[in-house]
Amino acid sequence: MRTYILQRLLQMIIVMIVVMVASFVIVELPPGDFLTTLREQLTEQNVDPKVIDSTVAMYRERYGLGENWFIRFAKWAWSLMKGDMGYSMQHNRPASDLIGERLSLTLWISVATLVFMFIIAIPIGMLSAIKQYSAWDHAFTFLALLGVSVPSFITALVFLLLSVTMMGATSVAGLFSPEYVTAAWSWAKFVDLLKHVWVILFIVGLGDTASTIRIMRAKMLDTLGEPYIDTARMKGLSSAKIYFRHALRVAINPIISSIGLRFPQIISGSTIVAIVLTLPLIGPLLLDALRGEDVYLACSILVLLTLALIIGNFLADLTLAWLDPRIRLES
Amino acid sequence: MDQIALAERAPDQPDLETEERAEGAKQVSFGRLIFLRFLRNQAAVVAAIALILIYLVTLACPFFAPYGPTTRFLDMVAHPPHIPRFIDAEGQFHLQPFVYATVQERDPKTMQRKYSPNTAQIHPLRLFVRAEEYTFLFWRSDLHLFGAEGAAVFLLGADTQGRDLLSRILFGGRISTTVGLIGVAISLCLGIIIGMTSGYLGGAVDSVIQRGIEVLLSFPSLPLWMALSLALPKHWNAVRIFLLITILLSIVGWGGLARVVRGMTLALKSEEYVLASRMSGGDTGWILLRHILPANLSYVIVAATLAVPGIILGETALSFLGLGIQPPMISWGVLLQDAQKVSFLSQMPWLIAPAFFIMATVLAFNFIGDGLRDALDPYSKF
Secondary structure: OOHHHHHHHHHHHHHHHHHHHHHHHHHHHHOOHHHHHHHHHHHOOOOOHHHHHHHHHHHHHOOOOOOOOOHHHHHHHHHHOOOOOOEOOOOOHHHHHHHHHHHHHHHHHHHHHHHOOOOOOHHHHHHHHHHOOOOOHHHHHHHHHHHOOOOHHHHHHHHHHHHHOOOOOOOOOOOHHHHHOOOOOOOOHHHHHHHHHHHHHHHHHHHHOOOOOOHHHHHHHHHHHOHHHHHHHOOOEEEEEEEEEHHHHHHHHHHHHHHHHHHHHHHHHHHHHHHOOOOOOOHHHHHHHEEEOOOHHHHHHHHHHHHHHHHHHHHHHHHHHEEEEEHHHHH | OOOOOHHHHOOOOOOOOHHHHHHHHHOOHHHHHHHHHHHOOOHHHHHHHHHHHHHHHHHHHHHHOOOOOOOOHHHOOOOOOOOOEEEEOOOOEEEEEEEEEEEEOOOOOOOEEEEEEEEEEEEEEEEEEEEEEEEEEEEEEEEEEEEEOOOOOOOOOOOOOOEEEEHHHHHHHOOOOOOHHHHHHHHHHHHHHHHHHHHOOOOHHHHHHHHHHHHHHHHHHHHHHHHHHHHHOOOOOOOHHHHHHHHHHHHHHHHHHHHHHHHHHHHOOHHHHHHHHHHOOOHHHHHHHHHHHHHHHHHHHHHHHHHHHHHHHHHHHHHHHHOOOOOOOHHHHHHHHHHOOOOHHHHOEEEHHHHHHHHHHHHHHHHHHHHHHHHHHOOOOO
């Protein structure tokens, strides 16, 4: 087990380095120069020319601008590791200030979506398999296929349409009631969040829930056809015991191992849903940063999102190794 | 595939005994078996027909669309959809559907546009009308599938600039559906080449490629697409951007396909017939092309069918955010941009119509992919 964890940790670090280089290159690709933009921006704000010069010089020094890309990358990577995410030119604030709460909210919502997905999809998938070809099975199979085909931003748009035409809403549903938007975190604010968040979870999680239902149903059907299930039946075990102790334990493995692939999709989904519904998540910030060529902000967001994903995958792998002795013993 | 079913041979077959035996146990080729299995799945067949229709209509959109994509009707801005009527204002029944022309008014209080029908004259809808001229595949014509006599007809309403939404959806569909096919073709090439190399060579090459794919798959695809699409030069023309966006979508999307191909190759390379080929002196290229690729192909086609929706949705999402296809080129995502604004949507709910076309296309691909997968499953009953 220890070698397994160490192996995975090493792999994570390598992936992270590749991701950092890739993000940096991608974000550096568009034409346009950070310093020129910064200078223009400061000039517009009628800042004293001397201050402009010193600010620009400071950034040139700090990020090694004007030097070759390798040094620039090393400086950026080093400052990122120290927790300094650079400076947002659009917002005139350090990037970490902007990312902070939005990122944590995004991650919480993604994790909540994942949990929501499990709670909905596993029982439905099991039910569909146990009562194969029943009316329930047909209904859920159809709904699942529909759910797989509808991208989250279209669900969000339909939701927007319904709330605008049916309920006469003039603004978009947010995460909080108006009185709590700027309030500090408190129990009341949390309860208020719970009241609003389920819609978001539903919209973001619909596609993945649907495909999890399909996988769960297929795996459960496979497992129920295994000889050891017949053995269990012949031993006279109760149906509940057969389904939960014998079938579910094996059938759930592909679902757990697919968390690693679900998480990026959920993050992508929440990005665009947040843009459509203007939620205070990381999505709109990233879009603005990319549009405004806000290099360091965009880059940091990309890296942090991927870091969250890699950690998520790592945890999923650990869970899988803990659940399935075959994986644990192999390494 | 080319093995003809014995029962289907010409009746003047000399060997009567063989024919009799064939009557007893009908023999069908592998390809035909898959086809027959596919036909049994009604949902997949309906989806296949629907998809053929979607592609036909969007490819020949200048004919099926009543107007051009940029034709503006300035007095019909934000016009709600016309519903073809059969019964006129006097309660008389007409066999041929018709529409009323409308007059634009302003609500004196809210200043909102209102359209009231002018019931004095009916405008029957006709098939094969001569209207705007267009060029389709070097072929000039002015024939359109339908149109109203003496009036404009917007079956799905008009947008904020007085353009027919249905026509724009058909023209946009041409781009959106093509992106899916071209994108998957590129993904398929990359996936097959890289997947086969990885699976067949094994060892260090395999590990490096697999780790590479893991890195690719661990990026959240949408943020990555967003970042990449902004790296495209802005001054390029729309066609170039379109091609680059397609390439970009497939570059992020080939990882899954490569994994499928690798798994298949890994299983196949230890088969006896591959070994036999190698022993008789077949080189790697020959074995891969002649023995492993054909055996892979059917599963790869299923995986590719199921990958098309991802690429179509990727393009739609990017264009929807304004990072994909650039005007004057239109795609379903570009059309949905208008629906993003709450103020537009509340007054013109029909702007969401492109979403249903996207859903129909994606649903069709998923049904067909499912049907193909079931048909190819060697363990499925027949």
